[in-house]
Amino acid sequence: MLKTRLVLPVLTGAIGLTSCIVTADTFTEDFATDPLARGWQVYGNTNLFVWNPTNQTLEVTWDSSESNSYFYRSLGTILTLADEFELAFDIKLENADVTGWGFELAVGFMNVESATSPNFLRGTGMNSPDLFEFDYFPDAGFGPSITATMADSNSRLSFWWASVPLELGVQYRIRLYHAAGTTNIAAVVLVDGQVYTSLPYSWVSTNFTDFRLNAISISSYSDESSGGAILAHGLVDNLVVTIPSPPVANLSCGFDAGTWQMQFQSQTNWVYALERTRDFITWTDVSPNVAGTGAVLSLQDTNPPVDRAFYRVRAYRP
Numbered sequence: 001m002l003k004t005r006l007v008l009p010v011l012t013g014a015i016g017l018t019s020c021i022v023t024a025d026t027f028t029e030d031f032a033t034d035p036l037a038r039g040w041q042v043y044g045n046t047n048l049f050v051w052n053p054t055n056q057t058l059e060v061t062w063d064s065s066e067s068n069s070y071f072y073r074s075l076g077t078i079l080t081l082a083d084e085f086e087l088a089f090d091i092k093l094e095n096a097d098v099t100g101w102g103f104e105l106a107v108g109f110m111n112v113e114s115a116t117s118p119n120f121l122r123g124t125g126m127n128s129p130d131l132f133e134f135d136y137f138p139d140a141g142f143g144p145s146i147t148a149t150m151a152d153s154n155s156r157l158s159f160w161w162a163s164v165p166l167e168l169g170v171q172y173r174i175r176l177y178h179a180a181g182t183t184n185i186a187a188v189v190l191v192d193g194q195v196y197t198s199l200p201y202s203w204v205s206t207n208f209t210d211f212r213l214n215a216i217s218i219s220s221y222s223d224e225s226s227g228g229a230i231l232a233h234g235l236v237d238n239l240v241v242t243i244p245s246p247p248v249a250n251l252s253c254g255f256d257a258g259t260w261q262m263q264f265q266s267q268t269n270w271v272y273a274l275e276r277t278r279d280f281i282t283w284t285d286v287s288p289n290v291a292g293t294g295a296v297l298s299l300q301d302t303n304p305p306v307d308r309a310f311y312r313v314r315a316y317r318p
Contacts, residue, residue: 025246029073029239032056043116044069048220055235062096062105062232064223068120072112072217077246078317079109079132079213082269084180086242087134087216092171093234101228102140104147106221107236108133108176109213114153122219123226129155130211132185133219134174136166140228148176148185148199152209160185160199171235172196183208212317216241247292247315248272260301262313266292273314274299280310 029035034051035058036042042049049071050059058071079085089107096105103123111130114120122128131151138144144165150158166172173190183204189196218236223229247270253262262274274287286301292315299313 025244026240026242028241030056031058031237035073040071040073042069042071043112044220049218057235057237058218060105060218060220060234060236062220062230062234064103064123064221064226064229064231066220066222068115068122068222069220070110070115070217072110072215072219074112074215075109075213075241075243077214077243079178079211079243080269080317081183081210082181083244084178085109085244086175086177087239088173088175089239090171090173090237091166091234093166093168093232095168096136096138096166096230096232096234098138098140098231099229100140101226102137102142103223103226103228103230104135104137104221105230105232105234106133106135106217106219107174108135108149108217108219110215110217110219111212112215114212115217115219121224122221123223123228125155125157127155128157129153130213132176132178132211132213133217134176134187135159138230138232139165146189146197146199148187150183150185150208150211152205152211154209156205156208158183158185158202158204158208160187160202162189162197162199162201164197248313250296251313253311260304260309260311261298262311263296263298264313266294266297268292268294269317270315271318272297272299274301275312275314276301276304276309277312278305278309283312285314286311 045066048061048069109132114130135147143163145161147161175188177186187199247267249265251264270292271289273289275283276286277283287299
């Protein structure tokens with residue numbers, strides 16, 4: 001089974017001192033200030049993503065002739081099929097030209113490690129694991145398609161679509177929703193607050209397993225081996241990401257009868273351990289792995305050093 005480790009980097013405590021930072025359940029991005037100063041990163045061709053400080057938008061070029069490129073931000077957690085989550089954003093296209101069999105532009109959730117692998121090929125659909133995203137395929141002679149796509153950790157795809165275009169110069173509001181425990185995407189596209197289309201058609205893999213999503217991304221994929229290409233320019237704005245509560249919440253720590261312990265609100269479907277370091281280079285497990293229950297957990301170091309140490313809680317999804 002795939003295991004993905006999440007280390008909460010500032011859940012640390014020196015003996016007698018605690019500092020805790022956790023992510024919010026919902027975050028928004030309106031690009032009012034430079035997003036690269038607030039946790040966003042670029043992988044691949046940086047010229048494809050330009051922040052416009054005057055208009056307070058992100059100007060995006062989806063150019064499939066380039067290598068896989070992403071404007072992304074970590075979620076601070078890992079999403080799976082067991083989770084409920086949602087994404088909403090605005091998109092307006094200035095142009096969208098395709099050749100051959102056509103190709104897509106994309107905005108959605110991904111797994112950074114998977115998507116930046118040299119073997120990741122979105123164009124073939126055969127090696128593009130861990131995705132939950134909005135895709136638009138401009139008309140390449142077969143009709144346009146507004147699509148919501150989900151890929152499991154084995155690159156098996158499921159998708160929902162509507163055969164309607166995104167008209168140039170029109171601002172659309174896209175909403176994607178995942179209900180906990182389902183292999184389904186609920187999606188709607190709005191214009192000026194009115195429904196433009198839902199995605200009524202679907203093809204769902206019968207052996208879809210699970211995914212691991214850890215970032216929100218505006219994605220320009222390479223068209224390698226796809227038989228088609230896209231060159232599109234547009235704006236993305238007003239992202240709203242709603243995700244479950246962080247895996248560690250309400251953290252407290254200290255000595256209890258000579259034993260160092262950290263207590264926190266846990267979540268089901270997560271596994272926890274307490275780690276200790278004295279140099280921030282080497283971390284050692286000082287507690288066994290404990291499955292989250294949804295209640296308060298207490299992890300203990302029964303043999304703390306006599307002078308000083310630093311602690312963190314490691315949480316991962318099995």
